[in-house]
Amino acid sequence: MKLRTTPDGLIAQDPRSNAWVRLPGEEDLVAFLAEGEPARERASAALAAAGAAEADPSAAGLPFRPRSMRAFMLWESHAIGSSRMLVKNFFPAPAWKAVSAFERVTGRPFPKLKPTQGFYDHPTFYMGNHTMLLADGQSMWWPSHTRALDFELELAFVIAKPLADATPEEARAAVGGWFVLNDWSARDVQAEDARHNIFGPVVKSKTFANSIGCDVITADELPDWQAATGRVRVDGELWCEGGTAGAQHDIGEMLAYASKGEQLMPGDIVSTGTMPGCCGLELDRWIEPGQTVELEVDRIGTVTNRIGIDAVPATAFAA
Numbered sequence: 345m346k347l348r349t350t351p352d353g354l355i356a357q358d359p360r361s362n363a364w365v366r367l368p369g370e371e372d373l374v375a376f377l378a379e380g381e382p383a384r385e386r387a388s389a390a391l392a393a394a395g396a397a398e399a400d401p402s403a404a405g406l407p408f409r410p411r412s413m414r415a416f417m418l419w420e421s422h423a424i425g426s427s428r429m430l431v432k433n434f435f436p437a438p439a440w441k442a443v444s445a446f447e448r449v450t451g452r453p454f455p456k457l458k459p460t461q462g463f464y465d466h467p468t469f470y471m472g473n474h475t476m477l478l479a480d481g482q483s484m485w486w487p488s489h490t491r492a493l494d495f496e497l498e499l500a501f502v503i504a505k506p507l508a509d510a511t512p513e514e515a516r517a518a519v520g521g522w523f524v525l526n527d528w529s530a531r532d533v534q535a536e537d538a539r540h541n542i543f544g545p546v547v548k549s550k551t552f553a554n555s556i557g558c559d560v561i562t563a564d565e566l567p568d569w570q571a572a573t574g575r576v577r578v579d580g581e582l583w584c585e586g587g588t589a590g591a592q593h594d595i596g597e598m599l600a601y602a603s604k605g606e607q608l609m610p611g612d613i614v615s616t617g618t619m620p621g622c623c624g625l626e627l628d629r630w631i632e633p634g635q636t637v638e639l640e641v642d643r644i645g646t647v648t649n650r651i652g653i654d655a656v657p658a659t660a661f662a663a
Contacts, residue, residue, distance in 0.1 A: 345384055345562045346645070347521070348404035349373050355399040358391045364401040365391050373408045373560060374611045377504040377520030384562060404558040405479045406660050407523065408502065411611035413472035413554070415498075415527060415546075416598055418591040418617045420459060425626040426618075427457040432628070433492070434535030467598040470544075472527075473551040474613065479660040480558045483652035486633050487552050490530030493631060493651070497622035497639045499572050499588055500525040500556070500615040501563075501595075507603040512596030515603065519595060522566050524557035524574070524641045525615050526649070531625050552657070556613075559645030566643065569595060569616070574641040576622055584627055586619035 346357040354370040357363070367390050370376055376383045390396060417423060432440045443454040462468060478484060486493055504520025527550065534549035541547055566572065575585040593601075595616075602608060624630050631637060631651060638648040 345387060345565065347373055347376070347407070347560050347562070348401055348558050349407045350399060350403040350405075352399070352403075355401065355404070356387050356391060357401075364399045366397045366399045374502060374504065374520065377502065377560075377562065378610050380504075384564075406477060406556065407558055407560045408611065409661065410474040410477070410502070410613045411609055413474035413613050413615070414469045414602055415472045415550070415615040416467055416469040416593075416617045417459075417463070418467070418593055418598075419620045420463070420592060421620045422618050422623075422626065423459045423463065424453050424457045425621070426623065428454070429625045429628050430531065430535045430538065431457070434532050435539070464592065467593040467601045469598070469602065469614075470546040470550070472554060472615075475661070476551070476553050476657070476659050477661065478553060478555040478649055480555070480647045480649075482555070482649060482658075482660055483655040484528065484553065484555070484637075484649040485655035485657050486651060486653075487530060487657070489548065489552075490533050492531035494529045494531050494624045495576060495631065495637050495639065496527040496529055496618040497574050497576050497584075497586065497641075498525040498527050498615045498618055499569065499574070499641055500613055502560070502610075503599070503608055503612045503614065504563075504610050506610065507599060507608040508606065510600050510603045512594070512600045515599030516594075516596040518599060518608075519563045520610070521560040521562050522569070522641075522644055523560045524639055524644055524647045525613075526555040526637070526639050526647055527615060527618065528553040528555070529623070529625070555639075555647050555649050557639075557645045557647035561644050572641055572643075574619055574622065574639065577638045577640070578631060579635050583624075583629060584622050586622040588616060588619060591616065
């Protein structure tokens, strides 16, 4: 079931007609997902009811207010490809000369481009900034601290059940719904932090903005999350396509690891990380002020933001 949140409450898309219908009495998307099958049955009845009130899907905004955000990295090829282009574009020239020469001669990735052993041993994530979220259609600003703004196409989900020291099976059952996320990134800052910041490359390069789409599908609509596919368009031009196949770790392992020694709660959001090949960094192709960036995940929806020349930092949350 595909859902949106509007000022008047939740709406759902009728799969037969594609029309959007108001769900009477349903106001909170996370609470709806947490209830599970009974809530979906009520929604299905509302969609099938004679004279169901159609709703305007364009009135939808952020689907819910996240409680926290964890961003994972699950694809080795993305880690290697991104590291390679960071070195090429932002490290001192001798570093790129060494990397490119090694790879040209050996036909193998430069060893230091590969993730550390922890990437393979257990899921790896960082805590993002869940308070700086853009809604679909909101203007994105050009951050004052970067010359190299970038997009990342990511499949994300919201947790619908509390978890603490969960088993992988318990963790999988806590996934409430899936949505599209753009993890905006400052690549020159990321490269500088990778070399010099004691906290690593995901501090100021990653905490200034994320965009999430207005569409959320219930967990049952995506039984195999590693079969998802998506793409990115800039000013209507297709820049890249990718998918979630071949992740290093499964959702159950991710959430079980994240819940060790702490409690995860409904409303916490989790990104599975950048689909391989689906960021400007890996493409070595760079967005500019005034361009419109559209991210799409099949069967879910899109999130679109124009990089406004006069836009200033702002969250989509009401004060």
